Amino acid sequence: MEIYINKQRAALKKGTSFEYIAENRLFSGSDGYSMAITFPLRGCKQNLDIFGNINRDDVAAGKVIFDCEIRDRSFYLFGCVTITEINDSEVKVQFLSGRSEQNFNASFDDLFINELDLGAPSAVSKEKIGPMAAWVPDLVNPVCVALPWVNDQSGNIQNLADFNGGVNYSWNKDTTGLSWQPYLIYITRKICEAVGYTCDLSEWQDNEEYRYLLICNTLPFAWEMPQFARALPHWTVAEFFEKLELFLAGEFTIDHRGHHISFAFTKPLLSKLPVVAIDKVLDEHTTEVSVEDGKCEYIETKNLVYKECEHEMWKFYSCDWFVKAWKNSAVRYNLLRDLLSENKALAKWDGSNNRNSVRNRLLYAADVDAYFVVRSLSKVLVQENTGNTPNKYNYKMELRPINLFGGRIVRDDGDAECVEIEFVPAWVDETEDKYGRVLFLPFSGYDENDSTELGVGRGQDAAEYKKRVDETLYQPHALQALEAGEKEAKAEYYDRIYIAWWDGAFDLSTLGQLPHPYVEDLEIRQDWSNYRWVHFSMRLNDRRYSEHDIDPKRKYSFKFLANDIPNPRAVFVIHGKRYICEKITATFTENGMSQLLSGSFYPILDD
Numbered sequence: 001m002e003i004y005i006n007k008q009r010a011a012l013k014k015g016t017s018f019e020y021i022a023e024n025r026l027f028s029g030s031d032g033y034s035m036a037i038t039f040p041l042r043g044c045k046q047n048l049d050i051f052g053n054i055n056r057d058d059v060a061a062g063k064v065i066f067d068c069e070i071r072d073r074s075f076y077l078f079g080c081v082t083i084t085e086i087n088d089s090e091v092k093v094q095f096l097s098g099r100s101e102q103n104f105n106a107s108f109d110d111l112f113i114n115e116l117d118l119g120a121p122s123a124v125s126k127e128k129i130g131p132m133a134a135w136v137p138d139l140v141n142p143v144c145v146a147l148p149w150v151n152d153q154s155g156n157i158q159n160l161a162d163f164n165g166g167v168n169y170s171w172n173k174d175t176t177g178l179s180w181q182p183y184l185i186y187i188t189r190k191i192c193e194a195v196g197y198t199c200d201l202s203e204w205q206d207n208e209e210y211r212y213l214l215i216c217n218t219l220p221f222a223w224e225m226p227q228f229a230r231a232l233p234h235w236t237v238a239e240f241f242e243k244l245e246l247f248l249a250g251e252f253t254i255d256h257r258g259h260h261i262s263f264a265f266t267k268p269l270l271s272k273l274p275v276v277a278i279d280k281v282l283d284e285h286t287t288e289v290s291v292e293d294g295k296c297e298y299i300e301t302k303n304l305v306y307k308e309c310e311h312e313m314w315k316f317y318s319c320d321w322f323v324k325a326w327k328n329s330a331v332r333y334n335l336l337r338d339l340l341s342e343n344k345a346l347a348k349w350d351g352s353n354n355r356n357s358v359r360n361r362l363l364y365a366a367d368v369d370a371y372f373v374v375r376s377l378s379k380v381l382v383q384e385n386t387g388n389t390p391n392k393y394n395y396k397m398e399l400r401p402i403n404l405f406g407g408r409i410v411r412d413d414g415d416a417e418c419v420e421i422e423f424v425p426a427w428v429d430e431t432e433d434k435y436g437r438v439l440f441l442p443f444s445g446y447d448e449n450d451s452t453e454l455g456v457g458r459g460q461d462a463a464e465y466k467k468r469v470d471e472t473l474y475q476p477h478a479l480q481a482l483e484a485g486e487k488e489a490k491a492e493y494y495d496r497i498y499i500a501w502w503d504g505a506f507d508l509s510t511l512g513q514l515p516h517p518y519v520e521d522l523e524i525r526q527d528w529s530n531y532r533w534v535h536f537s538m539r540l541n542d543r544r545y546s547e548h549d550i551d552p553k554r555k556y557s558f559k560f561l562a563n564d565i566p567n568p569r570a571v572f573v574i575h576g577k578r579y580i581c582e583k584i585t586a587t588f589t590e591n592g593m594s595q596l597l598s599g600s601f602y603p604i605l606d607d
Helices: 045-051 099-104 131-135 184-194 237-248 266-271 320-329 336-347 462-471 477-484
Strands: 002-005 017-023 032-034 037-040 065-072 075-086 090-097 149-151 161-165 168-171 198-200 213-215 250-255 260-265 276-278 281-288 303-306 331-333 363-365 370-383 392-402 418-421 423-425 427-430 437-441 497-501 522-524 531-533 554-561 571-574 577-589 596-603
Touching (some): 037 045, 065 090, 090 099, 184 198, 184 213, 237 250, 237 423, 336 370
Parallel strands (some): 149 437, 423 497
Antiparallel strands (some): 002 065, 017 032, 017 577, 032 090, 075 090, 281 554, 363 370, 522 531, 577 596
């Protein structure tokens, strides 16, 4: 066995032995790492030339990282070593490769995405671009769009436009300037660029469904903050990629040496791996996995949910509790078209009370696997009565899909870990008939002290502005920042990223109303006459990271003979049965890798 550190061959301690563990990242988030490897120092010029002065401050702080290669016949590993212990006579290091090395590197732990330069739209003036041009993205490399949206704090529609007939819109007089929503893939590229890394997002780029994922976070034009970063959460760059992997069901490979980041979807990546057959098993045993032993960490055994939101649509988006309580009494249809045709009259309601009406029931359509409720949107007075007789109204009703974004509940026994996705479905809701459905945005707050700068902004009217000018002794910005003191946390307007899907294609049945991005994968027409599928689905109940389910309570340990370490992410066949591997352990001595390997496995359930 040969070990090269910083391209120099290191001398191994006589009788040295260490274990190397190859892990399946779908369990631990790691790849490969070793236990301590010991190298002699005293009297060993070969190693002293590599490790240098043992009293260096960075060694004491645990910050020294060396490139490392392990070679043994046809076996080869490349990664890094970090010093764990050092004295005059010897140095102990730990070897890390793949995701283990990536996790160890703290380069992105102190960089925050809302503090990076992620660019800004090329135009915020409504005179420089018309509505149709602002609403349709570049179909190959989408950057941003300026879709209409409702500020939940003020109720005002931003980027408001009026329909002029045909396919023509013009900006409304109340639209003084434009605020833009960037595409997720564009912001990801800009983050890579901002930290000085190149990137390969071609697999993402080539997937039309994912290419048009839109970050809806934006700020009003009047706030004069067009920079995309200002509307993002206060996440570190490391957190951004970690959270994005969970949302996309993919993985980013971050090469900190080569300053390069690449992306791949996990499920197709795993499907290309050849099956590994183990036929030289020497020892085996089975254990029942209990909570006390430690839960199985396989991603497919965890309940997956979106992080709860406070906006008005969330009670419709995610309501597992309601469906669980009402589904046994739901009115069921094989086809959504049947549900619509049989209940089209419910689109209007005169207010009469019939407790047995389908209007009061939970509805289900099997072909789209969705539950629905009937929701009142607005009412119009049709008869005004005197005395104690209530007025009569006509109600406009909506067939509202519910729980489309309920959790992927793998187990409901209280033992399954719950993992939250913080890229969440945006709030798209009805406004008045003239405008139809529109994107809504709620702000989570802002923890910086309010600026006392001159000028009307941030939702103030002229009277508020006059009062501020009359009652405030204004100071220059630098002095304001000094007096405010050092802040423990940086400001953020949003604490999560709101996501929708928008490729610029208008629904001709609603032409004349304002365009909106899509969140739900099916959209019911307002008159209940039909529905349409949208390309992208944000549902979690079909979100998969691999093709296989396992029995998380039964763990198998096998010792077997092999000439190299099999890929732990592959499917294994042992005694004719298929398994998912958690990890494989190999022992190395100065003579090389032992052929006796040990591994832990979980059986695949569909066998």
